[in-house]
Amino acid sequence: MDLAAFTAALPKVELHLHLEGTLEPDLKLELARRNGVDIGQTTVEEVRASYVFDSLASFLSVYYPAMDVLVTRADFRDLAMAYFARAAAQNVRHAEVFFDPQVHVARGVALEDVVLGYHDAVVDAERQFGMSAGLIACLVRDLPLEGAEAVVDGLLGFADRIVGIGLDSDERGNPPARFAHLFARARAAGLKVTVHCDVDQEDTTEHLRQALEEIVVDRLDHGTNVVEDPRLLELVRTRGTGLTCCPVSNAFVTGDSKAAVIAQLLRSGVRVTVNSDDPAYFGGYVTENLVRLTQEADLTPDELVQLQRNAIEVSWASGEVKEGFLAELD
Numbered sequence: 001m002d003l004a005a006f007t008a009a010l011p012k013v014e015l016h017l018h019l020e021g022t023l024e025p026d027l028k029l030e031l032a033r034r035n036g037v038d039i040g041q042t043t044v045e046e047v048r049a050s051y052v053f054d055s056l057a058s059f060l061s062v063y064y065p066a067m068d069v070l071v072t073r074a075d076f077r078d079l080a081m082a083y084f085a086r087a088a089a090q091n092v093r094h095a096e097v098f099f100d101p102q103v104h105v106a107r108g109v110a111l112e113d114v115v116l117g118y119h120d121a122v123v124d125a126e127r128q129f130g131m132s133a134g135l136i137a138c139l140v141r142d143l144p145l146e147g148a149e150a151v152v153d154g155l156l157g158f159a160d161r162i163v164g165i166g167l168d169s170d171e172r173g174n175p176p177a178r179f180a181h182l183f184a185r186a187r188a189a190g191l192k193v194t195v196h197c198d199v200d201q202e203d204t205t206e207h208l209r210q211a212l213e214e215i216v217v218d219r220l221d222h223g224t225n226v227v228e229d230p231r232l233l234e235l236v237r238t239r240g241t242g243l244t245c246c247p248v249s250n251a252f253v254t255g256d257s258k259a260a261v262i263a264q265l266l267r268s269g270v271r272v273t274v275n276s277d278d279p280a281y282f283g284g285y286v287t288e289n290l291v292r293l294t295q296e297a298d299l300t301p302d303e304l305v306q307l308q309r310n311a312i313e314v315s316w317a318s319g320e321v322k323e324g325f326l327a328e329l330d
């Protein structure tokens with residue numbers, strides 16, 4: 001069997017996926033029509049032509065306005081179900097997925113409609129596709145802190161519907177330590193914590209240090225810049241901290257997939273995982289990300305299996321789901 005076919009058939013876990021980043025052009029147009037939202041585009045080609053970016057900031061300036069088409073609880077459910085259907089078709093057996101509640105609340109959408117809509121899809125995905133999923137609410141680091149505080153207050157009322165709190169968006173001037181009190185509150189409510197330390201951003205090493213030493217994150221999203229600091233690299237290795245890497249996304253926002261460094265980390269025993277980030281925008285779901293890494297870094301079948309073993313081990317799935325997945329991998 002060739003490696004692409006091996007990768008396609010492999011049972012998979014995805015841990016770094018923004019639900020709003022799965023908004024494919026056809027669904028965007030359908031939701032815009034359904035809700036009477038003028039998005040300035042009427043064809044799939046026009047929507048695709050608007051996807052022009054070469055940095056995290058230029059990507060985010062396209063990404064956030066697109067969310068205006070999401071209005072009702074059913075819209076959030078439909079968006080997440082479309083992702084779960086694609087993921088199940090790629091044999092993703094477990095997924096932990098991000099969403100950006102602050103952005104929706106700031107537009108006047110009720111937090112309840114966002115969380116319950118996405119949660120409806122988690123329940124339906126289990127029923128229809130036999131896959132498990134968890135929701136991670138991200139704090140949007142470049143929006144006002146008071147909004148993040150209000151959203152955490154609200155989210156704690158839905159703590160049984162989510163598995164963790166994350167931190168995403170533009171890192172410039174927005175270090176993880178500014179959110180430490182909110183992560184502490186989330187932890188006290190039994191939630192896990194993960195933080196984006198995007199590849200090659202301003203102050204990435206200092207952000208990694210804060211995430212690892214001050215917040216003591218359960219996972220790092222991206223995080224490959226740990227290779228620049230032997231002390232942080234050792235911390236990640238000895239703690240077994242998971243790194244959720246996204247090669248296709250890296251190539252868009254930095255011009256380099258970072259395949260070599262991802263493979264180097266994997267081969268040195270760091271719990272690296274491979275994921276798709278914002279697949280509707282970057283054009284690759286999890287299989288395409290694995291195939292790209294395989295081609296660029298010459299991964300072996302054993303290494304592809306190891307990536308999935310890492311992913312289930314650093315996931316926040318139940319013991320039962322973990323055992324079932326590991327049995328499927330063998």
Ligand code: ADE
Pocket residue numbers: 018021056168169170196198249277278
């Ligand atoms: N939000 C959606 N995708 C993101 C990314 N790659 N980095 C930071 N924030 C994001």
Ligand code: ZN
Pocket residue numbers: 016017018168196221277
């Ligand atoms: Zn991300």
